[in-house]
Amino acid sequence: MEEQSQFVVKHEGGFTLLEMIISLTIFLILAVLTPLMFSAIFSTSGQPLHHQEISLFFEQADKELQGSISAEKRWDRLYLIQPDGNEISYEKYGDRIVRKVNGAGFEIILQDIQSFRTEHDQHSVELIVQAHEGIFTHKAILIQPYLNQWKTP
Template sequence: MRMYSKSCGRNVKYFNNKGFTMLEMLYAFSIFLLVVSFFPLFFKYIMENEQLENRLRRMEWHVFVNQIKKELRLADEINVSDNRLVLAKHGQIILYEKHGTNLRRRVDFKGHEIVLQQVDSFRFSPIHDGVKLTLNDLNGQNYSVLLYSFISLEEHYASE
């Protein structure tokens, strides 16, 4: 009976026992350095994106304030009740109120126009010839503005 055995010497050439060569190590290290070199750019982009969001929030606030100032100046009547601002203008009732995390505007109790986003809390307070708005957003920023109406000025000049 003959026994055949496989020689270990023949199978060794199929395995690479040389190890990790210097050329392979340099190639892997260069790829690693290439990937790591993009990290500062990535972090810079993240930081600029956060600053951009802050600028957009401030811009949104200024646009909202200008819009509500114009509407308040043209209003015939101003009422503050239940932390809502109610304006009467040309026979229409305009209402500013909170809806979720948004401040919305409604005309004649219809519609749903979002005028400010990411609102945590706000308060309308009546002042002489206008309204004071104090607002806190979800990011912890506090805003405050005094909004004046021309209603009393028109009445003052009409009586003279």
């Protein structure tokens, strides 16, 4: 018979290195996939976001319109003359509305639209955007601070 040393103790209840690697791998896979599953389940369609983008476009255009000296429509583009002499234009380019300053630059203001029109008279400008969700309009009043100042003799 074989005798065991009194100093050798066998621990059969522990984990091996292979078992630890496998369990850690499964845990990491679940940790990576859980946020993706939640985002897929609770995601909304792009419509509310696009509606917010259109509202933001109207707000930005409204600020520039109210600070403009004049506004005019040429070649289906809206041109705004600023007090500092800059000319800002809004135009449809493909399925986007782009903003240019003095004919240079190319800032995309709004995407995924079908049409963009402007109608204006002496005191107001109406912006009309047609997107997949419908037609959105916004009317801004031209303040024109430099034309309304009192002249002193």
